[in-house]
Amino acid sequence: MMDWTDRHCRYLHRILSARTLLYTEMVTSPALVRGGALHLLKFDPSEHPVALQLGGSDPVELARAATLGAEAGYDEINLNCGCPSDRVQSGTFGAVLMKHPELVADCVAAMRAAVDVEVTVKCRIGVDEQEPREVLPDFLERIAAAGCERVTIHARKAWLQGLSPKENRDIPPLDYELVHEMKAAFPQLHLSINGGVQSLDEAEAHLARGLDGVMIGRSAYHTPWDVLAEADARIYGSERETVSPDDAVAAMVPYIERHIATGGRLHQVTRHMLGLFAGRPGARKWRQVLSEKASRDGAGTEVLDEALGRMREAA
Incomplete structure (x- = not known):
């Protein structure tokens, strides 16, 4: 979710759901420690609970x-051992770490x-020619011995050569049964599943079978209201009133105005709002105007006002 789940995206998602755990996009440890890019750590207090996802392979760093x-x-601080991007492989970050479980345990x-605060891990079921039913139990055993108690497993193998990051999200087959x-x-581990889950119905099915959590990425981004707005009630049993898409837009306006007042630009926020009305009459006009x-x-x-008006006219 690099370049997607930035602080503006997370602010919108928190408006829709007060209880779900939000994750940052992956931030590399060299960028923070050697590059001094502390601006990457900024977030709004309303985002809690929020986890920082780190990429790296040097235990000290x-x-x-x-x-x-x-x-x-x-x-929460989360170590990413699942991203298949070439950019992170070259720094021995992400999914390539599945080949080095002892190093992950040291980290x-x-x-x-x-x-x-709690240190967690996100991983794949394996990479390249690895046999997941052999490597995944060993991986989990090693990081559990190092003190990790919460793991999110992307239920696909990653092919580090021959497939693009996008293809690695679709082509390797999902193996939900292995995660279960x-x-x-x-x-004893708090295990969450990730990969291909597109709805709360699917999430509830995994939870009903005994998993402790479900991580939803792209569907929560592209159709945020559908995935997040009822999560508090259905997953957490909260009596909080469901926020409508229109109410979410209204709640974003003061945030956007503050962002613009400090030198920000409108599209930096609204690019994360394109899918807010997905599947509803006039949604195409909403996306088009924004x-x-x-x-x-x-x-x-005022662009939001125009987009809402055009959407209603088209509905």
């Missing part, structure tokens, strides 16, 4: 990056020793 994240106020141990088997084998006008110089919240 990751411990320092985790410390910076904890000091910034994140509720987890160093991060846990450095911070009081891992929950039975490691009952896409065409939000990036113009001087564009302000």
